[in-house]
Amino acid sequence: MLTNVEHLGIAVKDLAASNDLFTKLLGVPPYKSEAVESEGVTTSFFKINQTKIELLEATRPESAIAKFIDKKGEGIHHVAFEVDDILAEMERLKGEGFTLLNETPKQGADNKLVCFLHPKGTNGVLIELCQERI
Secondary structure: OEEEEEEEEEEEOOHHHHHHHHHHHHOOOOOEEEEEHHHOEEEEEEEEOOEEEEEEEEOOOOOHHHHHHHHHOOEEEEEEEEEOOHHHHHHHHHHOOOOEOOOOOEEOOOOEEEEEEOHHHOOOOEEEEEEEOO
16 A cells, blocks of 8 residues: 655756755755666755655766656656555555556665556556665
8 A cells, every 4th residue: 555655856967066956956965875776866865854855876878867867857857656565566556457657666765665557557657666674
């Protein structure tokens, strides 16, 4: 079951400049920065109360974030939902007719196992499922 919005992912061209912008906007600096080599991105995270914002900058031109920015420009890339049991939730959603972009959970940023749902089945919104790694 989806338990809450875990974070909003925002694709950016320049992580350093975007970190400055969001620090001014939110009044707090990012609490974490991390490279996710498997996805070809560097991320940084901001947190206001229980709300997290993930900024994503491409590190390779063939990465999903680079392709997203080339096609749509900077902006909201995905909405991530926290789940207690990612395998069970993946099975449930497949049974409901959603298309998973990966058949098994993979390592994501911020110590999470993640899986994405194809946006063609979710009104054009890329949905990420996140479970804390144990």
